[in-house]
Amino acid sequence: MHFLWSAILLGLGPWLQEPTAQEAPRNVGRFSLSVDPDSLDPLKSTNTVNQVIQRQIFEGLAEPDPLARPFQVQALLAQSWEVSADGKQWTFEIREDASFYDPYEQPLWPDRRRPVYAEDVVYSWLRLMDKRSASSASFVLEDLIEGLDEFRQRTGRNEKEAQQAWKEAMAGGLPGLQVLGPRKLKVRLKRPSSDFLFRLASPYCVVYPREAVETEGRRLSDQPIGSGPFILVHWITKYQAILRQTPGWRGQVCPFDPERSLPHLQEVQFTFVPEGSTRVQMFRSGALDRLPPNGANYNSLVRDGKPVPELAEKGVRLLRQDPSGTSLLMINMDDPVLGHVPGDDVGNAKRRLLRKALALSFPYRRWHEVLRQGVLASSSRGLLPPGVPEADPNQDFGFRRPTRQQGVAEAKRLLTEAGYPQGKGLPALVLELQGTANIHKTMGDLIAHGWQEAGFKVQVQSNRYSEYLEKIGKGEAQCFTRGWYLDWPDSSVMLEMFYGPNASGGGINASRFLHPEYDRLFAEFRSMPHGPKRNQLAHRMQEILFQEVPAFSIDHPIGYQLVQPWLRNVAIHPYDFFVCKYFRIQQP
Structure with a gap:
């Protein structure tokens, strides 16, 4: 807290300046969080603040479609999938152009990247279900995939049994989790599940490389490595996290403008600001691109369901999300x-x-x-x-x-x-x-x-x-x-x-x-x-x-978001609420 206030007083004077849309920085998204994350390891993804930053870095086989209503999912790491007539067997093909990128010193791979394989999916899901991991997100796959609960029980008995369970699962798979080829995965469910794809599109089933966990000196908690459109380049606890566009990322068609490719932003800045009044001041000065008008600050920002005249005159928009x-x-x-x-x-x-x-x-x-x-x-x-x-x-x-x-x-x-x-x-x-x-x-x-x-x-x-x-x-x-x-x-x-x-x-x-x-x-x-x-x-x-x-x-x-006039492609989604790859800064 003291460090943050020092930063405000000494280094962030522009927060107090009156901006115009033309003053918005090019290709940089600027957002705030009331607290900083405690871990960027996907095992800690039930923490909403952790989720926000993890969502920019990691990917799963699928993701929520940002525009479809009623809600649907779309392919992400998966190129395609097939499901059997009884709804129990799913076969996934992983994209050939999907790869992990390591931005840190002494990278894990000579050219900093390697392809995403079906084995990475298996490893990530097994780690999620390992009882020793103590992940609060294990519920997402419990009692769902054949053999996975038995694996989980074995990891909780003793260290020797856990290691043997891992060895067997990675070598030959589980009854319901089989690698059929470098990029082909078969999943067998205990029962048909109408929400299976939604579960895979949740923040809990993301995929990451085994090397990022097991290499000495590496920790996913503060050195996350994913296949997503952004990488973490800077994180000062209680102050700020900065992400930049992943070099050579494969791209994705923009659902808001199919002629453009994602991501639009070159950089994303998350500043950790505990005081709501300070966040409001930053938004009013143009130092934040969007802001939830919550708590005691609501009436100073919104009147009769619209932005107050001072903000409306600048083109600020108010978006609403129904309760979820x-x-x-x-x-x-x-x-x-x-x-x-x-x-x-x-x-x-x-x-x-x-x-x-x-x-x-x-x-x-x-x-x-x-x-x-x-x-x-x-x-x-x-x-x-x-x-x-x-x-x-x-x-x-x-x-x-x-x-x-x-x-x-x-x-x-x-x-x-x-x-x-x-x-x-x-x-x-x-x-x-x-x-x-x-x-x-x-x-x-x-x-x-x-x-x-x-x-x-x-x-x-x-x-x-x-x-x-x-x-x-x-x-x-x-x-x-x-x-x-x-x-x-x-x-x-x-x-x-x-x-x-x-x-x-x-x-x-x-x-x-x-x-x-x-x-x-x-x-x-x-x-x-x-x-x-x-x-x-x-x-x-x-x-x-x-x-x-x-x-x-x-x-x-009920969720509300105030959005600056220059921030485009913002659609509030109740199950995928902060996806920076869609955001675009409107250039003057």
Whole structure:
């Protein structure tokens, strides 16, 4: 933080100048992130900030089509694919012109590049599923490809067994993962999967070279090597990351202008700016090409659904994205004060009442007014965002009451029923924040005040984002907010967040919720095509979450982007939201 402010004061004076469209730098995209990434290793891709930079460097077999509606995927590293009549066997042909590029000192290959092979796909997926990797993204391929779960189990037994599993898998493949030629891969699924290609197009299934992981002195976390259109050339922690166009990249037809080839930008700059007011100042001065007008800054930038006159006169555009995610308050179910203690039926009933009291006394209205400016989210009636097939608008799985007074009164009653009238005898709860900026402090104070009205004592703990993630991964966070977004248009992405097997090893089940019926229903749900039966299963799973309260939904964020007049080819996509290869700077 001190380094960043020094940079602003001493070296970035142009931020404060009044620009015009003609002053936009040629072929350089300039963007900001509220925090810097903690790793560029694809194993850490569930962190959204990591994802943003990784998306520019790495590629998978497929990617979301930026313009197709309803949503579809398009080929990327894969030249083509074929699928069997039963929907279980997929055969992929990898592009002959796809190659990795190593920009660092002492490159891995004499000319800095080598082709992408089918074996690289196998290696990347195996590493994702290796239990020792502790990747929270392993859910994307779990219980899907024949033999892959067995490989995962072997890697978790002991080091010798893990090494043998790797040796066998790389030499002869797995029953459902076979290299048929240098650029030909066969995948056999356990069951037909309508979202298989969407999974491969997600940020979790990208491909990278084995040498970048296993060569001594190399780390993907800060020396990422991919096949994408950009390479990392500069990264100063807590300040800035700079990417440049990959030398000799193969090119790609621009979907916005088929006569042009991607990428358009020569350089992409990500500056890490924790304070929202500073990001606004940078955008107003023309130092940023796009900006989400979030939180307390919204009303100073947007009026009546349009950019304020000062920005509109310059040609700034406002883009809107419908909700594709849910904001939640998560509760650690391993916590002895609020969670589930095996064998303690009486105590568990009381702790369930406490969790419901927290949900009832949450300050939903103030949250919407202060943090969402009344427009940046839609009210939540449950876990699933509107628009997915299983989200039933006639069912309410939320805890928000018609009036604040009703919610607080119910919460007080439950506190008394649990044996803690007016909170007496109950230890102070700890709310972990995911940042240290003013917006995070405002969020913490708002939640704490709401809970205190019901009788809870609350300690608000600020964290750096990396500390926040570490506490969640280790099960040390008692209460915390979390945003979870669909990675592709399927409810399983949301419901999987509470699936028992995802609770271990830093998995996506951050509440560490374990419920046999829920797990059974989800296992059936994810292999079922859309229809009434699937809707029934989703309904029952939401009922369980509503009854047990390992988390409760707050709202469904609505995404907005302010875009400078010179930045072209910007289309907000809910499942692929920051793809710099499409962006083009309009030249004067």
